[in-house]
Amino acid sequence: MNFLAADVPDPTDFPPPADAPGLRALDRSFRCDICGDLYDAPATIACGHCFCSACIRSSLALKQECPSCRKTTNEAHIRPNPALESVISSWKEGRSFVLGLIKREKDRATPSSSADKHTAKKRKRSIDQSSSLDAFGASVAGPSRHAHVLSPRRADSASTTPKPHSRTKKLVPKSNSSADATTIPSSDIDEGEITPPRGAAPKEDALVKCPLCQRRIIYRLLNAHIDNNCKDPTVPSEHNNNNNTAKSSWQKIMSGGGETHSRNGIGQHKGKHKKRDSDSDDEHPLPLSGYTTLKDRQLKDMLTEQGLSVVGNRTIWEQRHQRWVLIFNANLDKSLPNRKTRAELKRDLKKWEDERGKSKKTLVRDTHQYQIDHKDEFARLIEQAKGTKVKQFSVKPQSETGNSHSLPLSSPPSIAHSAHSSAQQGNDVIVVDSEEERLSQRR
Amino acid sequence: MDARLRRVNKEITDCKNDKTSQIKIDLFDESPFHLKGSFPGPEGTPYEGGLFEVDIVIPESYPFQPVKMKFITKVYHPNVSSASGAICLDILKDAWSPVLTLKSTLISLQSLLCSPEPNDPQDAEVAKHYMTSKASFEDTATYWTHIYAGGPGAKEKKDKAAGKVTDDEVAIAGLERAHVDRFETLGFQRGKVIDALRRLNYRGPNVTQISDDRVVEELLK
Numbered sequence: 038m039n040f041l042a043a044d045v046p047d048p049t050d051f052p053p054p055a056d057a058p059g060l061r062a063l064d065r066s067f068r069c070d071i072c073g074d075l076y077d078a079p080a081t082i083a084c085g086h087c088f089c090s091a092c093i094r095s096s097l098a099l100k101q102e103c104p105s106c107r108k109t110t111n112e113a114h115i116r117p118n119p120a121l122e123s124v125i126s127s128w129k130e131g132r133s134f135v136l137g138l139i140k141r142e143k144d145r146a147t148p149s150s151s152a153d154k155h156t157a158k159k160r161k162r163s164i165d166q167s168s169s170l171d172a173f174g175a176s177v178a179g180p181s182r183h184a185h186v187l188s189p190r191r192a193d194s195a196s197t198t199p200k201p202h203s204r205t206k207k208l209v210p211k212s213n214s215s216a217d218a219t220t221i222p223s224s225d226i227d228e229g230e231i232t233p234p235r236g237a238a239p240k241e242d243a244l245v246k247c248p249l250c251q252r253r254i255i256y257r258l259l260n261a262h263i264d265n266n267c268k269d270p271t272v273p274s275e276h277n278n279n280n281n282t283a284k285s286s287w288q289k290i291m292s293g294g295g296e297t298h299s300r301n302g303i304g305q306h307k308g309k310h311k312k313r314d315s316d317s318d319d320e321h322p323l324p325l326s327g328y329t330t331l332k333d334r335q336l337k338d339m340l341t342e343q344g345l346s347v348v349g350n351r352t353i354w355e356q357r358h359q360r361w362v363l364i365f366n367a368n369l370d371k372s373l374p375n376r377k378t379r380a381e382l383k384r385d386l387k388k389w390e391d392e393r394g395k396s397k398k399t400l401v402r403d404t405h406q407y408q409i410d411h412k413d414e415f416a417r418l419i420e421q422a423k424g425t426k427v428k429q430f431s432v433k434p435q436s437e438t439g440n441s442h443s444l445p446l447s448s449p450p451s452i453a454h455s456a457h458s459s460a461q462q463g464n465d466v467i468v469v470d471s472e473e474e475r476l477s478q479r480r
Numbered sequence: 481m482d483a484r485l486r487r488v489n490k491e492i493t494d495c496k497n498d499k500t501s502q503i504k505i506d507l508f509d510e511s512p513f514h515l516k517g518s519f520p521g522p523e524g525t526p527y528e529g530g531l532f533e534v535d536i537v538i539p540e541s542y543p544f545q546p547v548k549m550k551f552i553t554k555v556y557h558p559n560v561s562s563a564s565g566a567i568c569l570d571i572l573k574d575a576w577s578p579v580l581t582l583k584s585t586l587i588s589l590q591s592l593l594c595s596p597e598p599n600d601p602q603d604a605e606v607a608k609h610y611m612t613s614k615a616s617f618e619d620t621a622t623y624w625t626h627i628y629a630g631g632p633g634a635k636e637k638k639d640k641a642a643g644k645v646t647d648d649e650v651a652i653a654g655l656e657r658a659h660v661d662r663f664e665t666l667g668f669q670r671g672k673v674i675d676a677l678r679r680l681n682y683r684g685p686n687v688t689q690i691s692d693d694r695v696v697e698e699l700l701k
Contacts, residue, residue: 047490049497070579071543072483073490095544096578104577392482393540 047073050136057139067128070105071096075129078370079121083114087121090367098325098363112325117370126375244288255288264379266342322366328355344379345386356393361386484542488512491582503586505536513538516552517586521629522594526621527555530629534589535565536582546576547585556617556624556654558598558607567592568602605678609654613684620654627652653678659687668699676701 048068051060069076071092078090086105088096093115096104101111244253250267323343328336336354340347343361347354364385368377377385408415489512495505503519515536521527533552539545549572551565559568569592571580580588601607610617627648650657653674659682663673676698680690 043489045486045489045493047493049493073487074483092578099544102577104579107577 046132052139060135060139064128064132067125076121076125078367078375079118079125080115080367080370081118082110082116084108084110087118090115090117090370091364094363094367098359112366115370117372119372122372122375253288263344320369322369323362325362326358328358344383353390357386357390360389364389484538484540485512487543488515488538488582494581495583498583501583501587503583503590505582505586513542515582517549517582519586519590521625522590525594526618527557527593527625527629530625532589532593532629534586543578543580546572546580547582548572549585549589554624554628555593556606556621557593558596558601558603558610559592560606561603562606563603566602568597568600605681608681609683612681612686616654616683620651623651623654649674655682656687663695663699666696672699 048061048064051057051064054061067075069079069087069089069092071088074089076087076089079087080090080093081087082093082103084103084106086103088104093104094112097110097112097115101109103110243256245256245259246252247254247259247262247267249263252267254262326339331339333351336351336358337347339358340354343358343365345357345361349357361382364382368382371377492505492515495501495503501519503517506516506518508514508516515538517534517536518531519534521530521532530553532555535550535552537548539548550567551560554562554565556562560566567589569588571577571585571588596610598607598610606617609620649671650660655674655677659677660670660673663677664670676695680686680695680698682690682695
């Protein structure tokens with residue numbers, strides 16, 4: 038039952054229409070009919086119905102009709118709705134404030150018995166919201182009118198709540214995700230993502246060799262160049278002034294000369310996808326592709342072109358590329374300041390893959406206990422692995438493949454090895470771990 | 481929490497908060513993706529007064545793929561398999577749309593009970609019964625509602641024909657007791673007679689069209 042107790046904000050957070058006319062309906066009207074969340078990058082289609090961009094794109098990929106009215110439509114009809122987007126971002130802030138006010142009002146009306154009316158869930162929820170509101174009020178310390186309204190209970194509750202925490206979590210998802218960037222171990226992200234240590238990075242104006250086309254590019258423009266498929270970076274960015282582009286094109290012409298600033302081979306790969314200060318080449322939506330006619334090679338190229346990992350089998354590649362195109366295009370439907378960077382999108386993609394894989398993989402928490410519990414299995418697997426070693430793993434363990442996928446690396450080397458080999462063949466593994474990911478990328 | 485789980489959570493909350501629709505969604509076990517829905521049989525139909533339970537499985541790509549639903553409660557209906565509970569309803573197949581919810585789908589099932597579609601049947605025998613004699617079909621559906629869905633059933637409604645529905649097997653099969661008795665006296669097992677008559681749809685006007693020889697032939701198969 039614990040998933041039901043989880044705090045998922047929905048219109049029923051507000052009192053029924055009899056008590057608070059319009060609020061539930063208002064909150065509902067700000068929600069996408071597909072995912073039920075507040076619109077994320079709201080997009081309108083030809084019939085005028087509005088959905089999250091990612092939601093409607095997912096839906097149209099399966100059936101080209103409006104989910105609400107079934108009128109025929111397609112991806113080309115999707116138009117971003119910036120007005121609604123700004124309404125939503127304001128409502129996200131106002132929502133918890135309004136909920137706090139309602140709570141306060143109720144407490145005042147029925148000082149002690151109000152809690153009895155609510156279910157446990159509701160109680161938990163409203164307490165959360167009021168505390169986040171307190172934090173909000175306290176940390177903003179802004180208009181005196183608000184401070185005045187909130188004053189009666191501020192002193193006690195503000196002292197008990199850690200103040201900036203809940204606010205940043207609830208209201209500013211962006212800062213949250215950038216915090217993730219520092220905590221996620223670099224091995225989770227494919228090799229290209231690894232940011233070089235500050236000291237090792239070349240100077241912004243230094244000339245470096247493009248790892249793909251081997252042309253010499255100003256380091257600062259390298260990412261733009263790569264993202265542009267190594268075509269001549271026109272870089273019509275607001276960040277790059279004319280001076281720079283002119284300089285870069287001159288340097289390109291002159292680049293036949295010696296490798297004065299060349300870096301060694303290892304260094305070339307580093308910083309390939311260092312977070313860029315310019316997303317200007319990402320302005321154009323990616324085309325949808327039909328994958329059936331593509332050869333494996335082409336599909337792989339398409340993935341590498343986008344800087345995506347090529348781990349897994351063909352089905353996984355297709356799904357990965359399709360999802361990438363979807364979230365990439367959906368991201369473009371956001372207004373400029375709200376857009377995510379490529380790196381953030383890649384993290385989203387990774388999360389999506391992990392979530393899809395989760396149902397198939399079992400997560401082992403207590404690795405030590407797991408080893409004890411499955412000692413027999415391990416022993417048998419070791420025997421099996423020894424037996425099949427000669428045959429180059431041509432016979433893979435039948436029943437245990439599911440378990441071996443989730444083996445921690447700390448397990449005995451031979452087991453890890455057998456797990457590795459079966460993981461390479463297994464269809465249901467998306468990403469087993471970073472080491473294998475790196476290994477298979479080198480292949 | 482992924483989007484699918486969030487949405488399911490919202491849908492369950494929504495159902496709990498809606499007192500008017502009388503539609504309930506409960507968990508089977510710990511899994512949030514295997515649920516049990518239930519709704520009362522619609523008024524003015526043979527299903528009135530019964531409580532119908534539905535097995536709900538939420539697929540991985542929900543809401544982009546339709547939920548899988550089938551009746552747990554046995555239902556006598558042309559579009560519901562009387563054996564497995566499988567449902568023939570367009571929105572559970574290709575007419576699904578991601579804006580449909582568990583609640584709206586259960587409401588659709590409720591209205592499916594109101595308006596059977598015998599031309600697109602799930603259970604051909606029941607559909608034939610419906611086409612042949614609607615009154616007889618309704619008697620059987622009422623009987624099923626009574627014994628399987630806890631409805632008030634035949635007793636109150638059909639005092640006048642109380643004699644007809646005393647025999648369980650015969651009533652469940654939607655046959656006339658007199659017919660079954662007649663062929664039973666020829667020396668066939670009662671169960672076999674019921675099966676054969678049901679297969680032949682020995683009801684209403686069909687009774688005069690199907691010769692006794694044809695029935696015996698079927699019985700001897």
